[in-house]
Amino acid sequence: MISEPPRSRNPAGHVGLLENLLALASALTEFFESRFALIAQESKAALVQLLVLASCLILALILFAFGYGFLIASLVAGLAHVARISWLWIALVAAGLHFAIALVLLLVARNRMTKPLFRAAASELKKDREWLKNLDTTNQSTS
Numbered sequence: 855m856i857s858e859p860p861r862s863r864n865p866a867g868h869v870g871l872l873e874n875l876l877a878l879a880s881a882l883t884e885f886f887e888s889r890f891a892l893i894a895q896e897s898k899a900a901l902v903q904l905l906v907l908a909s910c911l912i913l914a915l916i917l918f919a920f921g922y923g924f925l926i927a928s929l930v931a932g933l934a935h936v937a938r939i940s941w942l943w944i945a946l947v948a949a950g951l952h953f954a955i956a957l958v959l960l961l962v963a964r965n966r967m968t969k970p971l972f973r974a975a976a977s978e979l980k981k982d983r984e985w986l987k988n989l990d991t992t993n994q995s996t997s
Contacts, residue, residue, distance in 0.1 A: 930948055934941035970976065 926948055930941055930944045933944050
């Protein structure tokens with residue numbers, strides 16, 4: 855009867871622990887290299903997409919500003935023509951109105967800036983710091 859050779863106890867077929875660790879390290883290295891290459895490739899595509907998005911938004915804001923300026927100029931000229939008043943006075947009133955609205959918006963923004971952000975998170979972090987201080991003092995007193 856032909857006897858079968860004894861089966862290896864190591865299913866991976868490697869001789870020892872060192873070779874298995876080297877194979878694991880090599881496999882992990884290949885895995886992370888492939889993931890980093892994928893992330894690098896996708897980040898380039900994301901950068902292009904973000905640049906296109908940012909340029910579209912900036913151009914839209916510029917065109918909106920020009921459109922708003924032309925609208926105000928047209929309203930000033932139209933009101934001056936209808937009211938038979940010099941366009942200069944109507945333009946001054948429009949400018950004063952814009953400055954008044956801007957001042958109100960600045961005051962609202964200043965009021966919002968004085969309120970602290972992340973109030974609940976700051977409170978929790980303060981509690982954590984106090985707990986750590988108390989923990990440190992109790993550890994020193996027991997030693």
